Amino acid sequence: MRGLLIWGAVLALMAVPVAYAAASPLLSYRGGAYIVGGFAGIFCLALMVLQPLLAAGYLPGAGGPRGRLWHRWLGGMLTAGVVLHVAGLYVTSPPDTLDALLLVSPTPFSVYGVAAMWAVLLTALLAGLRRRIGLRPRLWQQVHAVLALVIAVSTVVHAVQIQGAMEPVTKWGLCLTVLAATGAALLDLRVLKPLRRWRDRRDTRPGRA
Amino acid sequence: MTVPFYNRRAFLISAGLAGAALVHAPGQALAAGLAPTRSMRGGSNNYRPGAPLVDNLGRGFFVRGKVLRAGDGAPLDNLRIQIWAATVLGGEREPRNHGSVLTRADGSFELEMEQIVPNFGQPHAHLAYDDGRFKTVFLRPVMPSAKDTAVSADFVLQPA
Known part of the structure; x- marks a missing residue:
């Protein structure tokens, strides 16, 4: 029962902003590629609520190894979503998209979107190759944490400045949820847990009370 | 001493x-004297040279401005200003969203068109002077609010 409530609340936090965006009058003035590209971005933003919760095992029935497996699948989906987002915008307006990718766009939010894109692509690359290139697990965890923080913060700065299909209040709600989920998971996994581990090790060391 | x-x-x-x-x-x-206007970033995006002279491109939204000569600031009349934007008719590449107007004796111009809507994150218009007598300038004014029903942009042109 409690599990159902938690899942319901999380899915509602994700779904309501998407539903508001789907009802935007702007969509009727836009072509298919623009709508697909835009919503790829919106879906990615919504999925970024789940991603840290799965990594930290906060969701009932999706803890531990299962949560991390889903986290990996969702990571793949996010990467595909970013590619679809950029591709849809490129088909809609090649010069605007190239300006953004080359960091010469007049819109102040583009550079944050591009930063998040590179961080997502680098994360996907490292996640896929880390064993082959011999990346140590502890180092991978730290790199992944930094990249995840970059992705969450830049995506939010990107999204809140855009006047588009998303309704402002629900967009802010979704963005704050993403930041809260990412912040909580990172604090838990990369600050508190290592701290506890370090304290346990210190306390169990022989010769210490 | x-x-x-x-x-x-x-x-x-x-x-x-x-x-x-x-x-x-x-x-x-x-x-x-008066310094020439410099082209804005992204101003030429989705430009299609030779937008036809039109009476209007729709109703309810106005793109306005003034065209002056660099240096002495004299108004330039009978110059063609090309205008395009994403409106309720479609995106910036929609042909119905492209048109030109000529400047009046006082250098001013005005084009009525359909409501401009946010495109690629900002509600904005595109304007161009690109007819050779003066140096080409592309402008991309952003509307303070998407609810605005007018936007303006001025040109100060220098001889080519």
Whole structure:
């Protein structure tokens, strides 16, 4: 029962902003590629609520190894979503998209979107190759944490400045949820847990009370 | 007391040179008067040269501005300004969203079109002067609010 409530609340936090965006009058003035590209971005933003919760095992029935497996699948989906987002915008307006990718766009939010894109692509690359290139697990965890923080913060700065299909209040709600989920998971996994581990090790060391 | 190498002539020459430099360096713009408008970032995006002269591109939204000559600021009449934007009719590449107007005797121009809607994150218009007599300029004014029903952009053109 409690599990159902938690899942319901999380899915509602994700779904309501998407539903508001789907009802935007702007969509009727836009072509298919623009709508697909835009919503790829919106879906990615919504999925970024789940991603840290799965990594930290906060969701009932999706803890531990299962949560991390889903986290990996969702990571793949996010990467595909970013590619679809950029591709849809490129088909809609090649010069605007190239300006953004080359960091010469007049819109102040583009550079944050591009930063998040590179961080997502680098994360996907490292996640896929880390064993082959011999990346140590502890180092991978730290790199992944930094990249995840970059992705969450830049995506939010990107999204809140855009006047588009998303309704402002629900967009802010979704963005704050993403930041809260990412912040909580990172604090838990990369600050508190290592701290506890370090304290346990210190306390169990022989010769210490 | 005599100070070597310092006399009235030296003073006049150095003061004159310094004065000339003062007038000349930052004064380049002063002497030239009104400075030419520079093209804006992304201004030429989705430009399709040769937008047809139109009475209007729809109703309810106005793109306005003034075209002046660099230097003396004289109004330039009968110049073609090309205008395009994403509106309720479609995106910036929609042909119905492209049109041109000629400037009046006082250098002003106005094009009525359909409501401009946010495109690629900002509600904005595109304007171009690209007819050769003066140097080409592309403008991309952003509307303070997507609810605005007008946007304006001025050109100061310099001879090509």
